[in-house]
Amino acid sequence: xxxxxxxxxxHKHAVSLLDEQGEQVKPVFMIENTRPGFDRLNQELGGxxxxxxxxxxxxxxxxxxxxxxxxxxxHALIVLNPMQVAAYRRSGVRKVKNDRHDxxxxxxxxxIANLPATSRNVPTILQMRELSRFRFxxxxxxxxxxxxxxxxxxxxxxxxxxxxxNVFIKSxxxxxxxAVSAQEFADYDLSELALLLHSASRGRFGxxxxxRVLTAASQSVGIGFLANAARVEMGCLLDQIDLLxxxxxxxxxxxxxxxxxxxxxITSIPGIGPVTGAAILSEIGDIQRFDAPEKLxxxxxLDASVYQTGQFEASVAHIxxxxxxxxxxxxxQSAIVAARYDPDLLAFYQAKRKEGKHHNxxxxxxxxxxxxxxxxxxxxxxxxxxx
Numbered sequence: 156x157x158x159x160x161x162x163x164x165x166h167k168h169a170v171s172l173l174d175e176q177g178e179q180v181k182p183v184f185m186i187e188n189t190r191p192g193f194d195r196l197n198q199e200l201g202g203x204x205x206x207x208x209x210x211x212x213x214x215x216x217x218x219x220x221x222x223x224x225x226x227x228x229x230h231a232l233i234v235l236n237p238m239q240v241a242a243y244r245r246s247g248v249r250k251v252k253n254d255r256h257d258x259x260x261x262x263x264x265x266x267i268a269n270l271p272a273t274s275r276n277v278p279t280i281l282q283m284r285e286l287s288r289f290r291f292x293x294x295x296x297x298x299x300x301x302x303x304x305x306x307x308x309x310x311x312x313x314x315x316x317x318x319x320x321n322v323f324i325k326s327x328x329x330x331x332x333x334a335v336s337a338q339e340f341a342d343y344d345l346s347e348l349a350l351l352l353h354s355a356s357r358g359r360f361g362x363x364x365x366x367r368v369l370t371a372a373s374q375s376v377g378i379g380f381l382a383n384a385a386r387v388e389m390g391c392l393l394d395q396i397d398l399l400x401x402x403x404x405x406x407x408x409x410x411x412x413x414x415x416x417x418x419x420x421i422t423s424i425p426g427i428g429p430v431t432g433a434a435i436l437s438e439i440g441d442i443q444r445f446d447a448p449e450k451l452x453x454x455x456x457l458d459a460s461v462y463q464t465g466q467f468e469a470s471v472a473h474i475x476x477x478x479x480x481x482x483x484x485x486x487x488q489s490a491i492v493a494a495r496y497d498p499d500l501l502a503f504y505q506a507k508r509k510e511g512k513h514h515n516x517x518x519x520x521x522x523x524x525x526x527x528x529x530x531x532x533x534x535x536x537x538x539x540x541x542x
Contacts, residue, residue, distance in 0.1 A: 157203050159230075160262025161211040162255075163218045164188070170196060171258035172203065173266055183255040188217065193224050200230070208272070210265035212237045222277065231272040233265050236444055240264055273441070276417045283413050284437030286406055290430070291481055293403045300392045300399070304331075307392075310378050311336035311385045314371040318364075328393060329355035330368075335389045336382035337375030340368055423538035424528050426493025426500070434485035435529060442533040452526050454478040455486055457519060474519055483522075486529075490522040500524065 157180060162169040166188055172180035180203060186192035200207055209225055210233040211218050218234070225232055240257070243264045301323055308315050308322070312335065319327045330351060334340050340348075349365035411429045414422070421432040445451045452458050456478040476483070494504040500521050507517040532539050 157205050157207045158262045158266040159200065159207050159209040160258045160260065160265065161209065161221065162257040162261060163211055163214040163221065165215075165217055168192070168196075168221065169255050169258035170199070171255070171262040172199075173259070173262045175266070177263060177266060179259075183258050185255075188220070193221070197224075197228060200228075207231070208233065208265060210235055210261045210270075212240060212261065219281070226275075226278075233270050234273045234277065234441075235261065235264070239444075279413055279417050280437050280440070283410060283433040286410050286413070287430075287434035287437055287485070288481055290403055290406045290410070291434075291484060293399050293406065297396055297399045297403070300396045304389065304392050307335070307385050307388055311338075311381050312340065312372065312375055312377045314375050314377075315340075315368075318368055318371055323396075324356075326352055326356035326360055328396075331389055332393055335385045336379065337372040337377035338379045338382050339386070340372035341375075343369060343372075345369060418536075420532050420536065420538045421529060424489075424493075424525070424532060425497035425539075425541070426489040426491075426525065427529075428489075428492075431485045431489045434481055435489070436533075438479045438482035438485070439529075439533065442530070445530065448527045448530040451530050452523050455482045455522075455526060456480070457483060457486065457522050457526065486522045486525055487518065490518050490525050493525055494518065494521045 156175055158173045158175075160171045160173070162171075167185050168188060169183055169185055171183045174180055181199075184199070186196050200209075208231045211221060212235050214237060222232060222234065240261055244257070244260045305316065305322065314337070316322055321327070330348075333351065334343060345362070345365055348368060349360075349362045352360040352364050352368075407430050410433045414429045414433050419432065419436060421427055421436055422429055427435065439445075439451070439454075442451075445454065449458070453475070456474060456476040458475050458477075459473070490500075493500045494517070495501065503524070504517050504521060507520060508514070512520075528539055
């Protein structure tokens with residue numbers, strides 16, 4: 156077996172080849188991050204007798220093109236976390252740090268570590284990560300638009316927010332497409348508004364809700380001279396939200412299709428669906444990087460932060476929010492669902508709430524329990540067994 160270590164960089168990659176005894180097959184050489192550079196690498200590897208295992212660090216996005224090229228050539232590939240190689244390098248006597256030496260360290264690490272080849276599902280996993288992060292961005296944009304809508308209403312019709320359980324439900328959004336300021340609502344015909352509410356809410360609202368809206372509008376302290384500007388702004392924001400939510404639905408469909416292409420059991424855990432499951436899987440990557448659930452909790456930033464100085468130690472600990480924000484968000488959303496529909500977690504949630512714990516504190520605890528389930532399912536590659 157020949158072990159090939161590649162130190163990945165933006166413009167050039169350093170390549171090292173070692174045999175099973177750790178001796179260099181040939182001197183370390185450099186290749187350009189270009190098609191001619193890849194051709195040279197394929198030529199060099201093609202001239203080596205025997206099977207080759209290639210190890211490369213997941214450095215930014217620069218390793219992806221190289222991974223794609225080498226996987227097409229059928230090489231066994233091991234994608235390494237840079238921290239793994241850094242820890243191994245520190246075990247050496249000589250403190251040398253440059254691209255050529257790093258390539259040697261990578262080759263030697265995969266030679267002695269006896270790591271399994273990285274799953275062939277990596278391209279699919281990376282697509283899921285790309286789409287999951289894009290979906291997160293879309294959701295952030297939707298949130299920004301909604302916060303701006305509330306700011307507008309707070310100026311021109313501050314009482315409106317209390318008229319609906321949620322300003323952004325379908326019936327409310329439909330109404331806001333026709334009127335925004337209190338002055339505009341006050342001029343509305345009662346029967347016309349009741350008909351609009353009845354249609355938009357599928358019969359849930361009608362005359363009574365219309366009367367509430369008109370009464371609030373007639374007594375509002377909203378700023379009247381901003382009405383025209385508010386109508387333009389609100390129309391743009393509502394259109395933008397419709398577009399963003401439609402795009403998010405398209406992304407959800409693409410993610411679900413990708414989830415069907417890989418063997419996975421994470422969606423067997425109550426509270427985790429295809430979309431959140433894809434985010435969790437793609438952000439965790441290789442579960443073998445974590446040897447305990449606590450380390451996965453810390454990677455998600457769900458561990459408690461510690462604040463201590465001198466004789467003072469904080470009595471209330473907040474989550475650290477280190478690690479992957481995308482993983483933390485997906486676990487948090489899953490925990491909210493699990494706390495409602497999983498019997499064990501529902502009982503746990505209710506017990507903690509009775510103790511006086513805040514909702515968010517308890518959801519954080521539920522998230523950590525969910526991480527333990529994810530850890531076991533991924534480590535043992537089996538479905539979650541509901542007790």
